[in-house]
Amino acid sequence: MSGKKIRAKTSEPLECPECGAMALRRAVGDCRLRDGTIVPKLKRLRCKKCGANLFDDEAMAQIESVRQAAAHKT
Ligand SMILES: [Zn+2]
Numbered sequence: 001m002s003g004k005k006i007r008a009k010t011s012e013p014l015e016c017p018e019c020g021a022m023a024l025r026r027a028v029g030d031c032r033l034r035d036g037t038i039v040p041k042l043k044r045l046r047c048k049k050c051g052a053n054l055f056d057d058e059a060m061a062q063i064e065s066v067r068q069a070a071a072h073k074t
Contacts, residue, residue: 004054014045021049039066 004017014024024045031042031053042062045054055063 004052016047016050016052017054018047018052019050021047023048023050024054033063037063037067037070039063 013022015022016024024047026043027046028041028043031039031044033039039062042055042059044059045056046052047054
């Protein structure tokens with residue numbers, strides 16, 4: 001798995017579980033995961049300090065659908 005799953009919150013900024021900075025911001029855009037999978041227009045939280053990407057349930061579902069689509073290509 002790439003990234004960590006967190007609960008979505010409504011208040012911002014949020015604390016980054018990686019570096020502890022109150023620097024998480026919502027971001028939307030193409031996201032390359034550590035395994036090379038590229039998820040287009042992925043909504044996630046991104047830490048402005050350390051660059052960590054954090055995915056909520058919706059983002060995780062989007063990642064899974066992209067991975068499954070990629071796995072079915074030959
Ligand atoms: Zn961070």
